[in-house]
Amino acid sequence: MIKRETNRRHLIALAGAALVALSAPAFAQDKSIVVSSTTSTQDSGLFGHILPLFKAKTGIDVKVVSQGTGQALDTGRRGDADVVFVHAKSAELKFLSEGFGVKRYPVMYNDFVLIGPKGDPAGIGGTKDIVAALKAIKDKGAPFISRGDRSGTHVAELDLWKAAGIDIAKDKGPWYKEIGQGMGAALNTASASNAYVLSDRGTWLSFKNRADLVISVEGDNRLFNQYGVMLVNPEKHPHVKKEYGQAFIDWLISPEGQKAIAEYKIGGQQLFFPNASAPGA
Amino acid sequence: MTMRAPDSDLPIVLEDVRYGVRDLIIIDGMSLMLTPGAPTVLIGPNGSGKTTLLRLMMGLIEPTSGRVTWGGRTHVPPARRAIVFQRPVMLRRSVAANIHYALAAAGIGRHQHAERARDLLEQAGLSALAERPARRLSGGEQQRLALARGLARDPQVLFLDEPTASLDPAATKAIEDVVRAVSARGIKVVMSTHDLGEARRLAGDIVFIHRGRVIESAPAAEFFAHPKTDDARRFVAGELLV
Amino acid sequence: MQEKLMHADTSALDLVLSADPALMEIVRLSLLVSLGAVVAAAVIGFPLGAVIALTRYPGREASIVVLNALMGLPPVVVGLAVYLLLSRSGPLGTWGLLFTPAAMVIAQTILVTPIIAALARQTIEDLWTEYREELAAMNVGPIGRVATLLWDARFSLLTALLAGFGRAAAEVGAVIIVGGNIDGFTRTMTTAIALETSKGDLPLAIGLGMVLIAIVIIVNALAWGVRRAGERLAG
Ligand SMILES: Nc1ncnc2c1ncn2[C@@H]1O[C@H](COP(=O)(O)OP(=O)(O)O)[C@@H](O)[C@H]1O
Ligand SMILES: [Mg+2]
Numbered sequence: 001m002i003k004r005e006t007n008r009r010h011l012i013a014l015a016g017a018a019l020v021a022l023s024a025p026a027f028a029q030d031k032s033i034v035v036s037s038t039t040s041t042q043d044s045g046l047f048g049h050i051l052p053l054f055k056a057k058t059g060i061d062v063k064v065v066s067q068g069t070g071q072a073l074d075t076g077r078r079g080d081a082d083v084v085f086v087h088a089k090s091a092e093l094k095f096l097s098e099g100f101g102v103k104r105y106p107v108m109y110n111d112f113v114l115i116g117p118k119g120d121p122a123g124i125g126g127t128k129d130i131v132a133a134l135k136a137i138k139d140k141g142a143p144f145i146s147r148g149d150r151s152g153t154h155v156a157e158l159d160l161w162k163a164a165g166i167d168i169a170k171d172k173g174p175w176y177k178e179i180g181q182g183m184g185a186a187l188n189t190a191s192a193s194n195a196y197v198l199s200d201r202g203t204w205l206s207f208k209n210r211a212d213l214v215i216s217v218e219g220d221n222r223l224f225n226q227y228g229v230m231l232v233n234p235e236k237h238p239h240v241k242k243e244y245g246q247a248f249i250d251w252l253i254s255p256e257g258q259k260a261i262a263e264y265k266i267g268g269q270q271l272f273f274p275n276a277s278a279p280g281a
Numbered sequence: 282m283t284m285r286a287p288d289s290d291l292p293i294v295l296e297d298v299r300y301g302v303r304d305l306i307i308i309d310g311m312s313l314m315l316t317p318g319a320p321t322v323l324i325g326p327n328g329s330g331k332t333t334l335l336r337l338m339m340g341l342i343e344p345t346s347g348r349v350t351w352g353g354r355t356h357v358p359p360a361r362r363a364i365v366f367q368r369p370v371m372l373r374r375s376v377a378a379n380i381h382y383a384l385a386a387a388g389i390g391r392h393q394h395a396e397r398a399r400d401l402l403e404q405a406g407l408s409a410l411a412e413r414p415a416r417r418l419s420g421g422e423q424q425r426l427a428l429a430r431g432l433a434r435d436p437q438v439l440f441l442d443e444p445t446a447s448l449d450p451a452a453t454k455a456i457e458d459v460v461r462a463v464s465a466r467g468i469k470v471v472m473s474t475h476d477l478g479e480a481r482r483l484a485g486d487i488v489f490i491h492r493g494r495v496i497e498s499a500p501a502a503e504f505f506a507h508p509k510t511d512d513a514r515r516f517v518a519g520e521l522l523v
Numbered sequence: 524m525q526e527k528l529m530h531a532d533t534s535a536l537d538l539v540l541s542a543d544p545a546l547m548e549i550v551r552l553s554l555l556v557s558l559g560a561v562v563a564a565a566v567i568g569f570p571l572g573a574v575i576a577l578t579r580y581p582g583r584e585a586s587i588v589v590l591n592a593l594m595g596l597p598p599v600v601v602g603l604a605v606y607l608l609l610s611r612s613g614p615l616g617t618w619g620l621l622f623t624p625a626a627m628v629i630a631q632t633i634l635v636t637p638i639i640a641a642l643a644r645q646t647i648e649d650l651w652t653e654y655r656e657e658l659a660a661m662n663v664g665p666i667g668r669v670a671t672l673l674w675d676a677r678f679s680l681l682t683a684l685l686a687g688f689g690r691a692a693a694e695v696g697a698v699i700i701v702g703g704n705i706d707g708f709t710r711t712m713t714t715a716i717a718l719e720t721s722k723g724d725l726p727l728a729i730g731l732g733m734v735l736i737a738i739v740i741i742v743n744a745l746a747w748g749v750r751r752a753g754e755r756l757a758g
Contacts, residue, residue: 043718044723063708065705065707066704077697078610079611182721183721184721185720188721188725204721208724231531338662341659360662366656366660370653387661387662414755
């Protein structure tokens with residue numbers, strides 16, 4: 001009987017302790033913000049490089065939730081993030097016009113690259129013309145992996161098909177596979193099935209499971225990929241931590257933040273190019 | 282918490298009690314009165330309804346018709362009654378913990394537990410086995426533990442359902458000794474058996490039942506010397522009743 | 524490939540042997556979240572299972588079927604439901620729990636509770652058929668009955684806890700949605716594995732997977748030891 005009592009008391013104490021331990025960080029007035037961002041910034045390792053610098057300067061913890069651009073913006077719409085940091089200008093402007101964002105700040109760009117198998121089944125050769133390359137893939141019916149997840153990269157890919165005069169919704173055949181997943185998963189799928197895939201350069205550079213994949217097309221102006229950052233509108237969502245959020249934005253576009261972005265390299269290659277002051281970016 | 286009910290559970294009176302399960306009639310119109318005193322022993326062949334009758338008197342099941350009263354009241358919870366089933370269930374705990382459990386269930390104050398448990402274990406001859414898992418005990422030891430558990434309730438009436446069936450003579454004697462001691466302390470013992478020898482050794486009164494009916498109810502000496510009915514005569518003579 | 528897998532072993536092994544602080548933090552959070560969910564699910568599931576086992580009410584059979592079916596709740600669906608509930612725009616948004624470990628515990632509690640409740644119901648019902656008359660004869664009330672059955676079935680119920688823990692520890696669909704896989708804050712073993720896979724670092728992903736499996740085996744071994752020792756003492 002006595003044994004039973006103590007046992008039960010232990011259990012209750014354990015449960016209580018666990019709940020307190022787990023909910024404490026949630027309820028504490030902690031110095032942190034939630035940033036909803038894209039898989040490309042996360043998977044490329046950029047945040048791992050710049051966030052410690054920002055924290056050292058301001059003491060603010062940045063918690064990054066990485067999703068596709070569409071989903072990341074929706075997270076902001078629902079008020080589940082303080083800051084959104086994505087790359088799909090038209091979608092960002094829509095977010096602003098709906099009143100969910102305060103102001104959009106351009107931060108940096110990187111570029112997309114067309115990845116494909118070494119064997120080059122579409123015969124793209126060494127062209128710099130992304131539109132010609134996509135036409136060749138379609139004509140040869142060479143396997144192509146699409147993110148299919150409303151992400152910035154997916155939107156960019158759809159725009160490129162349009163530019164090539166291909167109505168992909170209508171013209172796609174068994175060679176075109178939409179996987180509905182993130183950049184890494186798309187690269188894994190391409191690597192496993194020797195397919196072409198459009199990727200941001202950052203994710204590609206830090207991607208380890210390349211197998212036979214190489215860069216097929218790069219350097220075309222149309223492969224340009226602009227990142228913007230916005231504070232979620234505190235008028236829509238009063239709990240938004242606007243001081244901390246704005247501090248993060250201010251830092252990103254400050255000379256110091258821009259320098260930190262430029263300094264992030266993988267294998268000696270710079271991944272992101274700061275352009276906070278570029279007009280119209 | 283050891284508050285005793287002001288009223289006694291005795292006498293236990295059955296008034297034209299019937300009990301059936303679906304179409305099967307198991308107890309077929311019994312009227313009986315159990316009063317304080319020497320043990321009442323229910324005898325009768327297997328399947329005659331002894332166990333069912335004990336469960337009715339314990340209050341574990343309700344008559345289909347008729348009524349059972351305890352000290353003149355109906356629906357009295359089994360606070361002052363205890364029963365030892367033919368195959369008692371051992372709680373998955375140690376022998377001592379089984380007793381402690383019964384003491385707690387009977388609402389006996391915690392400060393008394395240690396002492397009461399020691400007495401009960403001693404009485405049941407289980408002191409040496411106190412820390413054993415109850416389910417590992419032998420059949421006879423389990424019966425004695427169940428008996429001790431029943432006595433932990435400090436009952437006014439103790440029901441025993443064939444407590445010595447399938448026990449060897451030594452184990453049987455151990456149980457019968459406890460029963461005698463208990464009865465001597467003024468606890469009313471009501472037990473069933475199909476062993477006539479046991480009935481002779483222990484009974485003050487005999488209730489002879491057959492096919493769900495009370496055939497004869499009489500003081501033991503009278504019953505064994507002059508059974509009134511044919512069935513009782515044949516049963517006492519050791520003939521097979523079917 | 525063979526070579527790569529060999530490399531997988533060493534890189535994961537290196538992380539474990541060097542007690543890599545990031546890895547330790549991930550392991551700590553995984554254990555805390557899964558065990559927290561199991562404790563919460565036990566607090567709900569055991570009494571719930573006991574009540575269903577011990578009471579008779581209209582629709583009881585149907586509720587048992589539903590409970591058993593809920594053992595297979597899809598984590599993603601639970602994750603999404605909890606997400607919508609805890610979102611700032613959802614009914615419980617003011618709690619501010621989305622993207623926190625507490626949200627992960629809530630989601631996993633929902634996943635684990637049916638497992639624990641269903642297994643407890645079965646165990647307790649079996650024990651109840653055995654104990655029923657004995658407890659009635661000892662005049663034990665409803666609460667006492669539940670307590671007795673839970674206690675006496677404790678070693679069998681441990682299996683239910685382990686099943687729940689296994690589910691929680693292995694699950695990624697719910698925690699990644701409600702936790703957000705935030706580095707150093709809501710990253711568990713399973714979400715880290717998902718992340719490393721998406722980064723194409725399959726060797727590290729497999730290594731982390733092996734660490735996870737090892738942890739689950741250790742927890743089960745501990746529980747097994749407790750069970751054996753307990754049974755020896757209490758039968
Ligand atoms: N719950 C029940 N359902 C069906 N039959 C029962 C039930 N309980 C007892 N019986 C039957 O009633 C008869 C009397 O049983 P019981 O009281 O156990 O007799 P005894 O204890 O004298 O051997 C037996 O034939 C038994 O099979
Ligand atoms: Mg019987």
